[in-house]
Amino acid sequence: MTQASITHATFTIERQYDASPARVFRAWSQAELKLRWFACHADWAPVGYELDFRVGGSERLRTGPAGGTRLVFTEQGAFLDGYTGRGERERGTAIGLDNLQALMRSALSQP
Numbered sequence: 001m002t003q004a005s006i007t008h009a010t011f012t013i014e015r016q017y018d019a020s021p022a023r024v025f026r027a028w029s030q031a032e033l034k035l036r037w038f039a040c041h042a043d044w045a046p047v048g049y050e051l052d053f054r055v056g057g058s059e060r061l062r063t064g065p066a067g068g069t070r071l072v073f074t075e076q077g078a079f080l081d082g083y084t085g086r087g088e089r090e091r092g093t094a095i096g097l098d099n100l101q102a103l104m105r106s107a108l109s110q111p
Contacts, residue, residue, distance in 0.1 A: 007079045009086035015097050017069045019104040024069045027100055029053040037099035039063065073097065 027033045031051040048062040
């Protein structure tokens with residue numbers, strides 16, 4: 001019998017965005033904007049994305065400086081049988097947050 005394993009992890013990533021809190025919130029809460037930055041690899045095309053941005057809602061994706069917005073992102077995870085680990089997930093999330101920074105700098109995300 002194979003012994004199953006699980007690793008629990010929590011990490012925090014902090015970013016400073018040159019955008020108002022309302023713009024950063026909109027990029028998190030509107031599916032069409034979040035889909036543009038959330039995936040950690042630009043060459044991964046999403047095959048499905050759902051976002052219910054309400055209390056108790058869910059999300060499913062398959063596949064700063066003064067005047068800006070300080071975002072602190074904390075994620076908790078359980079990584080089963082060594083398929084992925086905290087480091088890999090943290091690196092992917094950091095890439096996604098860098099993608100958010102690029103979106104905030106673009107004219108396409110302006111209100």
